[in-house]
Amino acid sequence: MVIKLAFLRRIKNHANHQYLPEMSQNAKSAPMNNVVSKKIGIVSLGCPKALVDSERIITKLRAEGYEISPDYQGADAVLVNTCGFLDSARAESLDAIGEAIRENGKVIVTGCLGAEPDVIMAEHPKVLAITGPQQYENVMAAIHDALPPQHEPFQDLVPESGIRLTPRHYAYLKISEGCDNRCSFCIIPFLRGDLVSRPANAVIAEAQNLVRAGVKELLVVSQDTSAYGRDIKYATSSFKGQEYRAKFYDLAVALGELGVWVRMHYVYPYPHVDEVIPLMAEGKILPYLDIPFQHASPNVLKRMVRPANIEKQAERIKKWRAICPDLCIRSSFIVGFPGETEEDFKQLIDFVYEAKIDRIGVFKYENVVHAKSREFEDQIPQEIIDDRWNRLMEVAQEVSAERLATKIGREIDVIVDEIDEEGTIIARTIWDAPEVDGNIFIDPIDGVKVGDVFKVKVEDASEYDLFGSKI
């Protein structure tokens, strides 16, 4: 294996090396505006995969307005992308880190040797942060922490809060990708792989940027929100001098401090979900849980490879509501799963009544390519699937209407999504997520704008929506 030295070290030690001349030209481009950009020095060692990692990091740095310094002295911090493949490469990496600390002082380490932080810290305890190979987000988070990016609104093509496709007042906050579960009907793990959580400091940094940009509601999403951080051993990372742990509860606490609505979606019913209910009762995060139970019959759940103790789930929901009476549960269910009997289906209906599931999405089972359940016997005829879908939708409507009727007379916070041509204000309550849940309709009021949050007295309810007036 060849040890390659990228331009900072190359310029210093290997001036005639043909390595990466274009990249150094691009990377060293002059500042585009009057803002004094922060400069990062890059030392890149190792194989072509590590080189690609360095290129990606440099691309990201340039896109965020950082400059790349050709020497240690001009750099505000130095990033060392290490190699750990052979003993000689590890020694070279440790040597490069030592040199960067001596010459500059502010050093962030990434790459293969970064997977062994103890080895690095034993020799170089002054290193600011260490991340493993291909952990671009962690690297960027460490750089943001050491050198906060300078945002120039008149020059930068990308706003500080990123490019969003949602209205200005709410935003989806994606905390992880992939899923470790293997539900037999689902091909998400096949398509997106196992759980990969974002570091907590990257999530918090994004959330703070969004709030600064005017977002009033954060919708936390992933494939499996309550598993957040399991793959990275719930690692702690720092942002603006504060430590954040990559764990569902800790994330809820941290987001709850931002002073905006925080709504939790796609929560798999692990036991530790109980911990966030008191935060909802205290008003730190919205009293809203989107838990896709998928079914309620233990037989069907077993074949779905989902938690099968549904009686326990109904009991848990009762306990949650005893702690947080305002809790709204949204769930989705699949009807017509292979082998689902009429008895199984009735258990599902009983569960929806008993657990008083406020909002329900009902899906007709489909034999998706690559899903395990495609091979299952006892596939259900389409007309039975359609019939069960209609019956469950009727139950969903009935339960929703009952739950909403209990809100009449309440004074609640709403957020404005839209004002129609007649001036009617179309808003959502704390119990309604955008796109999937209902609305509250309020008669026209002068001066009210999209994104405003205010108190409303609920005066009437239909199957899915509320009607009220501003207090």
Ligand code: SF4
């Ligand atoms: S249904 Fe959800 S929890 Fe199950 S494998 Fe798919 S993404 Fe994961």
